[in-house]
Amino acid sequence: MAAIEKALLLSKQFGALISDPVEFRGETTLRVLEAERISEVCAYAKETLGFNMLLDMCSLDHLGEDPRWTVVYELYHMAERTHLRLKTDVTSEKGELPTVSSVWRTADWLEREVFDMMGIRFRGHPDLRRILMWDGYPYHPLRKDFPLAGKPTELPEVAFTKPAPLEGGPFVTVAGGKDTLAREPRVRVPES
Amino acid sequence: MATTHEFEAKDTVARAAVVSRAAAQDQDQLQGETMVLNMGPSHPSTHGVLRILLELDGEIITKAVPDLGYLHRGDEKIAENMTYTQFIPYTDRLDYLAPLANNVAYSLAVEKLMGIDGALPPRCQYIRVICCELARISAHLLGLGAFAMDVGALTVFLHTFTEREKVYNLAESLTGARFTTSYTRIGGLSRDLPSGWVAACRRFCDEVVVNFDESEKLLTRNKIFLDRTRDVGVISAAMAIDYGLTGPNLRGSGVDYDVRRARPYLVYPELEFDVAVGSVGDSHDRYLVRMEEMRQSVRIIRQCLDRLPGGADNATREPINIPDGKTVLPSKDKVLTSMEELIHQFILVTQGVNAPPGEVYFGAENPKGELGFYIHSKGGGTPNRLKIRGPSFVNLSILPALLPGHMMSDVVAILGSIDFVMGEADR
Numbered sequence: 001m002a003a004i005e006k007a008l009l010l011s012k013q014f015g016a017l018i019s020d021p022v023e024f025r026g027e028t029t030l031r032v033l034e035a036e037r038i039s040e041v042c043a044y045a046k047e048t049l050g051f052n053m054l055l056d057m058c059s060l061d062h063l064g065e066d067p068r069w070t071v072v073y074e075l076y077h078m079a080e081r082t083h084l085r086l087k088t089d090v091t092s093e094k095g096e097l098p099t100v101s102s103v104w105r106t107a108d109w110l111e112r113e114v115f116d117m118m119g120i121r122f123r124g125h126p127d128l129r130r131i132l133m134w135d136g137y138p139y140h141p142l143r144k145d146f147p148l149a150g151k152p153t154e155l156p157e158v159a160f161t162k163p164a165p166l167e168g169g170p171f172v173t174v175a176g177g178k179d180t181l182a183r184e185p186r187v188r189v190p191e192s
Numbered sequence: 193m194a195t196t197h198e199f200e201a202k203d204t205v206a207r208a209a210v211v212s213r214a215a216a217q218d219q220d221q222l223q224g225e226t227m228v229l230n231m232g233p234s235h236p237s238t239h240g241v242l243r244i245l246l247e248l249d250g251e252i253i254t255k256a257v258p259d260l261g262y263l264h265r266g267d268e269k270i271a272e273n274m275t276y277t278q279f280i281p282y283t284d285r286l287d288y289l290a291p292l293a294n295n296v297a298y299s300l301a302v303e304k305l306m307g308i309d310g311a312l313p314p315r316c317q318y319i320r321v322i323c324c325e326l327a328r329i330s331a332h333l334l335g336l337g338a339f340a341m342d343v344g345a346l347t348v349f350l351h352t353f354t355e356r357e358k359v360y361n362l363a364e365s366l367t368g369a370r371f372t373t374s375y376t377r378i379g380g381l382s383r384d385l386p387s388g389w390v391a392a393c394r395r396f397c398d399e400v401v402v403n404f405d406e407s408e409k410l411l412t413r414n415k416i417f418l419d420r421t422r423d424v425g426v427i428s429a430a431m432a433i434d435y436g437l438t439g440p441n442l443r444g445s446g447v448d449y450d451v452r453r454a455r456p457y458l459v460y461p462e463l464e465f466d467v468a469v470g471s472v473g474d475s476h477d478r479y480l481v482r483m484e485e486m487r488q489s490v491r492i493i494r495q496c497l498d499r500l501p502g503g504a505d506n507a508t509r510e511p512i513n514i515p516d517g518k519t520v521l522p523s524k525d526k527v528l529t530s531m532e533e534l535i536h537q538f539i540l541v542t543q544g545v546n547a548p549p550g551e552v553y554f555g556a557e558n559p560k561g562e563l564g565f566y567i568h569s570k571g572g573g574t575p576n577r578l579k580i581r582g583p584s585f586v587n588l589s590i591l592p593a594l595l596p597g598h599m600m601s602d603v604v605a606i607l608g609s610i611d612f613v614m615g616e617a618d619r
Contacts, residue, residue, distance in 0.1 A: 024550045024551065024552070024553050025304055025305070025307060027552060028552065029551070029574050040535070048558070052433050052434075053433050053436060054436055054583065055436065055553070055555065055564060056553065056564050056566060056581040057577065058568075058577065058579035059507045059565050060568055060577050061577075069488050072551075072566065072568075072579075073552050074564070074566065078433060078447070078449055081455065083455070083553070085551075085553065104436065105433060105434045105435050105589075105593075106434065106436030106490060106589060107585060108589060109585065109586070109588075109589040110436075110586075113585075114481065117268070119502070130261075131260055132260060132261035132264040132618060132619075134261065135262070141266060142268060142269055143268055145475075146269075148269060148270070
């Protein structure tokens with residue numbers, strides 16, 4: 001069964017909660033309009049529709065927009081070889097959504113990574129700790145307002161308390177027109 | 193604790209059930225005080241910088257907490273700040289044992305976003321497949337050698353490293369670099385095959401199969417190796433899928449999932465190869481799967497060399513890049529003589545390729561599993577967000593569930609059989 005048919009089944013079950021499917025480059029994307037019900041939708045997708053594998057989870061930061069964050073789930077149906085993407089928006093005031101680690105256990109570490117890098121919390125997660133950065137690190141590095149060069153931290157005697165010497169270096173290139181430049185300037189001086 | 197492989201169960205599935213029951217029983221019977229042992233981040237069998245906190249009762253592990261991030265470099269943040277082409281060298285450093293395969297996977301992801309992955313010239317596709325399979329052989333040879341060394345068979349390590357040297361020589365003559373290859377470009381390759389390379393690659397294929405036979409003679413029926421790996425680290429098929437395992441670790445558990453078959457890319461549908469699957473899902477099965485995969489890789493490489501459009505020296509001048517001046521850098525002589533090509537060169541170098549807004553996920557079958565790239569684009573030459581699904585990261589997430597109940601000495605066998613690389617786990 002094609003991904004689009006699965007998507008329609010999901011829409012049929014949840015009605016207005018699911019947006020119309022978007023197709024791009026042969027992939028089907030569905031938006032779940034209430035982040036609070038994502039675990040319910042995922043559980044249905046796994047148990048009834050057979051999406052038995054969670055390939056990946058990702059978070060997007062739309063700084064300056066509301067809602068600020070999007071969490072992306074890549075679902076995979078192993079027997080029928082179907083891929084489906086679910087997306088749901090999270091506002092910066094709430095910054096929280098239910099965990100799907102009880103649906104697929106691989107979501108345990110993937111959610112920890114999203115929490116570590118973007119600062120979105122997952123309610124009901126069994127062990128929501130940082131995974132790549134160290135415990136006690138104060139920032140979430142993949143947020144768009146975190147500078148590429150790093151930030152000085154308040155913690156004494158911790159490595160990387162000074163920004164990395166990337167300023168103006170050949171490692172940072174900004175492509176495109178003015179919009180891109182505004183989005184991620186070549187060098188952003190912390191706290192300016 | 194019962195010796196786990198001397199059960200009466202004859203068939204493999206029954207054996208797996210008995211083993212897991214025995215492990216659960218052992219855990220229930222634990223009574224003594226536990227102690228916490230730190231393993232890593234610099235430990236010979238953690239293959240890089242993985243740290244595991246092990247809680248032990250005597251010699252039995254009761255709890256395992258992996259600690260990652262010692263090799264975190266912020267690749268995803270870096271990707272948001274440069275053009276798609278500039279990120280190619282960073283992909284070398286993901287799974288640094290198979291840089292060629294990472295280059296190909298990343299380029300294909302960007303090409304999928306741009307909608308040009310179907311337009312790649314056949315010669316380019318064949319060369320990319322050869323690169324992927326050479327990388328697979330190289331990575332598996334290291335994984336195998338290190339695995340065998342960890343469980344006490346040093347000879348195999350020396351054998352496999354001799355062969356890996358030849359892969360590096362091939363990579364050097366192909367790309368100019370042994371490790372950091374950066375071979376692909378968006379829409380093609382950085383250069384065509386050098387003269388004499390095809391013959392050298394054929395020679396390598398003939399030599400490496402001899403090495404496979406030798407390594408297999410040393411290991412497959414070796415009593416010590418069997419004792420260390422059989423029924424150790426059994427992962428059931430359901431558990432493997434639940435934890436998102438991919439690659440040889442998933443197939444070792446008997447799940448027939450290979451991205452080259454499930455969602456074919458490049459010219460894989462035209463090539464004949466078998467997907468090796470295990471039955472019990474123990475460390476020995478994962479070893480056998482890798483062994484067979486290397487043989488299949490040689491088979492794929494031979495087919496590609498035979499069918500390579502244009503032949504060894506590209507006598508018919510087959511293109512290796514897509515014919516689009518706005519995606520692939522024009523040749524230098526044209527840049528110096530023609531206005532249009534000069535403009536294209538300038539735009540491509542300063543602003544990058546013009547990708548459309550949208551989002552794609554592309555997964556490729558890499559030596560360690562499915563290397564996935566999720567690209568979210570707002571248009572233009574840089575990604576808005578690039579998420580890397582490192583297969584090692586996901587494969588390692590099974591450790592807290594897999595290690596408890598095993599002996600301390602089994603940890604090295606299990607880690608060796610899972611065959612991870614921290615470059616792509618920590619990114």
